[in-house]
Amino acid sequence: MAANGRFRHIVLGSGGIGSATAHWLGASGADVLVLEQFSIGHSMGASEDHSRIIRHAYHSTDYTNLTQSMFDTWTEVENLSGVKLVHTTGGVNLSVGSQARSRIDSYVGALDAAGHRYEVLDAGETMRRWPQWHLDPDTVTLYQAESGILDIRKANATHVALARAAGVTFLENTRVLRVESYPDKVVVTTDKGTFEAETVSVCAGSWTAPVVSTLGVDLPITLTAEQVTYWSTVNLRDFAPDRFGIWVYHDDDFTFYGFPVYGEVAVKAGRDEPGRVVTQETRSWEADLENLGHLTDFMSRRLPAALGPELMTKTCVYDLTPDRNFLLDFLPGHPRISVFVGAGHAAKFASLMGRIMADLAVEGGTDYPIQGFRYDRPAITDHGFDPTIRLLPDAVPAA
Secondary structure (H helix, E strand, C coil): CCHHHEEEEEEECCCHHHHHHHHHHHHCCCCEEEECCCCCCCCCCCCCCCCEEECCCCCCHHHHHHHHHHHHHHHHHHHHHCCCCEEECCEEEEECCCCHHHHHHHHHHHHHHHCCCCEEEEHHHHHHHCCCCCCCCCCEEEEECCCEEECHHHHHHHHHHHHHHCCCEEECCCCEEEEEECCCCEEEEECCEEEEEEEEEECCHHHHHHHHHCCCCCCCCEEEEEEEEEECCCCCHHHCCCCCCEEEEECCCCEEEEECCCCCCCEEEEEECCCEECCCCCCCCCCCHHHHHHHHHHHHHHCHHHCCCEEEEEEEEEEECCCCCCEEEEECCEEEEEEEECCCCCHHHHHHHHHHHHHHHHHCCCCCCCHHHCCCCHHHHCCCCCCCCCCCCCCCCCC
């Protein structure tokens, strides 16, 4: 540890983004401290489990302009570590209902603008290629061959190992009590002592708002309870990664997503928002049976062969901005403190976002196109902004 608790950079949090930031800061040669309130690799956040979807297919060029760099960054980490993290399966976005074509068109426009390849298929061709699907005739499908699985648990552990090899210090089971910003330094007070640094990178996930509130910054982050379920299907070969890829299914009310057999001898699926608003104190580790029933009903209609005995249901918490886009910027009035909020869909970008956070800390800026994720956009600064996130009827978003 640096003398007198002084470091060049401090990272708050060691999850997906924090571990990546630690790696890329360590690679810069600077002395770095990572403060983690739990143990390294804990399951309290949203960056563990086996798999996350990785893809070019996004509805906005804010993301498709970054996805090639995202894939390239993971390749660098794989080459450096020798650990395989990205598994290409191909993937589909399926859309049905009154907005089916317009949803797919938003993906097409963003993919075209960034120069990524894709195919648009009708329901018949989709089921011919993947007979596991039972689709309505009006379903429109976008297929993107480079989609796949990111092994997020291995990714986090790899980033931590690379950071440690570069001399980064990790202090576990250390809770941040207060962050203070000065013209020449940042002071972080914890239950294990006080530390100083030239910069602080806040990568605290669903704990971000209380951390930055000690600086007088009020972030409009809504926390929602989410979950995924694994089923022990007997049809393993049909859902092996070389026969069935990742998928996202949109209708007018809900979005579902899922994976082939990976990590566990089971398929995995979930319902992506709306969720129930929670706090870290009120979140539950037990499955929401209404959510599970809705998901199971969907699977029984669309992917019945994937079902089997429920192996497990895992819960997590989303940290949602009002427009559900990333927040990646310096905090206003605190030029030595940067923050990242992933809005419930950041794992695939983790290594690239960590690299960008390292750029902000070391260089004071970045060449990557992150203008769409600035702090000074209406979704963050306008308290009258109409949230685009959809919540359950009894849910109330953050003020």
